[in-house]
Amino acid sequence: MSQDLPPVAPAVTAELVAALSPRLRKRLDAGIAKLADRPAVRDGDTVRISLDDDTDLELHAPDGTVTSPDAIRCGCLLAPDCLHRAAAASAAPIADDTNSEAAEGGSGQSSATAQTPTGPGTAGTAQKAAGQEAADAGQKAAGQETSGAGQKMAEPETADARQCGAAHALHSAAAAVLEAGADGAGAVLQAELLRAAHTARLAGLHRAAASAVSVVTALRAARAADPAYRLADLAAGLRDVLSVAHRVPHATGAELAALRGTARQPYRPDGSLRLYGLFSEPVLTASGYAGAVTWTADAQGRLYQVSDVAPGGAGRAVGAADRAVRLGDTALTHRQLSRAGLAVSGATVSPTGRLGAGAGVRAVGASGAGWREEPLDRLWTVPVAEQLTRALNGGHDLLFLEVTLLGTATEAAGDCLLAGCEDVVLRLTAAHDHPALPHRDNLRLLAAARGARLRIVARLTPAPLPRARLLATEHPARSGTRVDVGLDRLQRADLPTAPASLVRAAPNTEEAPVHLLSRRVQQAVSGGRRVLSFPGTASADARRLHRAGLATAGALLEELHAAAAERSRDVFGRLLPSDPERFARSWLAAARYTEEVDRALCAAAWPG
Template structure:
């Protein structure tokens, strides 16, 4: 376990404040200071976490509510305190705290409260015109520049100082009334930290998604109006509305282990009409919390059901409150008791699998929950760069079913290998759609191969060889899939991912850009070829002053070129995904530029 999991979460504004207070000399030593501090033991004593910097100096983080919300809560006993390196290093090493809900800002500074009230007042004045306020435009511009600097550096070069600047911009954006952009920026910082620490939970696709979202919002906010602006602003907390009494049936549970430093479990349930509801227990933590959350009682009413039990039982809820995404609230007025469950082949759960696959995919691509309920026949495996994936036939479609998580503490990958050893087996599965040129999804749960009435939560339960059928027949789907002819969109996607990981410099050197451009153009992807050419040109563009010295790179130009490529790839992936699933969506004609 890394030291960051032993430290309490620290508010982004606190980290930004402490790093900004450092002298230029200490800023250069900050990354080394974080690495040195990470090697020291952290001991928790009530609300205080104490780190022994050396034999005579202690560093303390005080978190009375579980979160460090002010710089004064981080105290150091060294001679240079409070302007020492240790305080900033501890804040930079700790997990990033979630935003405080509106009206619960006891730990915020008076200046922050004043700025928030002013921003909210200005937003309300402009709401009739639905234009971004001056504060939001300024915050969006600052956030774009800070994110562009992080993209320019890549994960290897985005050290604690770059991260702190992005956290400062995120804090300013939140005060200005842009919680969506602020949350995405925090996700970028957390993903960068995970990449730099070789965290097994890190995924490059998560970093790319967060970078794309924060740059998109920061770029569009100054120009957006009406419903688009409302969506770009986002909300700090999802509202919960009363929903009366509910009779729910457990469907499955999945562990949560995110690159943003949160872990736990989510149980999915359905009512008699097939509407889905979730019960969540997610908090700061690592793989241990993700594994253990399944056996903790769900946080709703007085029920003693664990998440593992709820996935196979039922729940009767009175006074229910529900968020727009279907998450059940756990307020004081909510009552819940255990009830009988239903098998996947019984009503009302059976209707989840009765919906046509194309309709399920269309709903997921249009912003739905993303779950797919499929009847499949296993067909073996195919090797990919990220590992083996399970092949399956679904009503004539050949699917790629990948592990939902690669962390070794979770059984996803082991269960996938065992299922691959039983080709010809027919199963009901629950998977999460992955927008990709092929029919692809993450496998979350499956019916028990030999017990018709049971199912397995593949992130929590371990499949055994004895659970597999004694004999199975091989399928020809693997050969058909491996011979499929795909558009070479990966040539552009690879450069987008390389830039997010290695920064602008990895695209600044001459390479295979010309051949990639030609391959894209030859396959009818002329816009992709233009975007790839612009991305390389923006990366290599370095002007010189009259004395021949290189001027600083234009990070904003590179960020715009990267964003155009990322958005294009994202939209084409969605369209190709719909075509692969026969979902009937038309290919869009995306703009080649975002400016």
């Protein structure tokens, strides 16, 4: 995906790909790769790509987004039926249908109009809040509908034919993507999923549509070897799309309202606020958005976010912290606000705590507070068990912990920082792996300060062992100094000189082997049905799950492999096409099971 191109609406990409002949569809992925090597030049609202000395491809984005197929013009002889227009649309970032600025990463989004995040680390926190709000509204509406004289409760609302049709189309498109896996889901399958997402949004299925778009952006990141790509995020997106599409035709009342979701996060007036900066974190998403988010808290410990997220790449993520926050008249940068304070009048706030930046909002800089001073100190006095319950049940997923650094441990995904937290050993990992961001370098340097007792802010990662992504920490050698792990670079000279010890955590023989199932779930997302279709690959793992008392997990694993391997033959002995619907149902059952087991094991692993 090229960050030099303007975002293109999903419906535009779907229409241009659908218009290609079968011969050109087969060449689409190669055409995208060739287009990526061509320079793009921006001239006002137009981005021009030179295909050769005499032929240009132009994308017109008057409002920053390409919203019509006619806005992509090609000068080649085959235009408008050429491959170039569809290739350009497929290579560009995906525009959000409802909001001009979208972001992922669980970091609170653009201060005025950001979309619910569905990206790495959040477990859909803001999306859950939006869904819960819709569920509450649906429950209230269903409970208050009565017939005049008899006060008879009305029948619960059900999905209409249009929504059922959109859900079926979305399920089929997502099942086709799962069948092919990230390795085989090229631009044509991505366009089919975008078309289904657009249809779902028009039918009012906003949650499923947003998840489908996030799946396409993750697929593009996977195929481009983008450092922002995480297989777990792609699996979570597919799980949500298939879950919602499966349940919509059968849901009623509050459940249906939650499954539909909302098009926009509503902002409510919240009067005057006195906020204290906590930390800032960079945002760099697979969907082509970047920036920074600053987290703040009021005197009662409620969290609010001020953000600046817009189309861009790693350079914007690195530089956004030194831009002035877009809120009222304040001249504070995000980096300054994370250590200072803010006085806001006429504030508007979304259900997830994002501060609006409307014309009536006034804000000026104010004094801040240290992490060990009131009112911020109270965030670290909340019991860990209470913080964990909040994060696992739809609240924000930030953890405010006091830890003792222990060293490092080697894992398959790289080294992680070990820290003692009450009676457990916590694994702290990098919140982002992009080399332009200092997360991993800072983790490596912090290991030199083993024995230091520090306050940290981390984002929970549901897993069988205590795990979180480190976002901010006290400086191990400078009292009263904070470090935003994704923005500030620690210097080796400022840290203790003792070498970091490599701590190898002994394997826990009592650990439930649920990973035998979750590994297959993720393998299917990466390689598609065919990687699970080989005979004899499930029996040993299934027996081990049964011996561990996980009979359901064993049965799900056997059914997943059986669905992957099932191929019928016609009367001439020729293989018939596989059944992607059965494989999708089997995969979804396994994915939902592992999600719930991970949540349960996570809750049990932490102290409390």
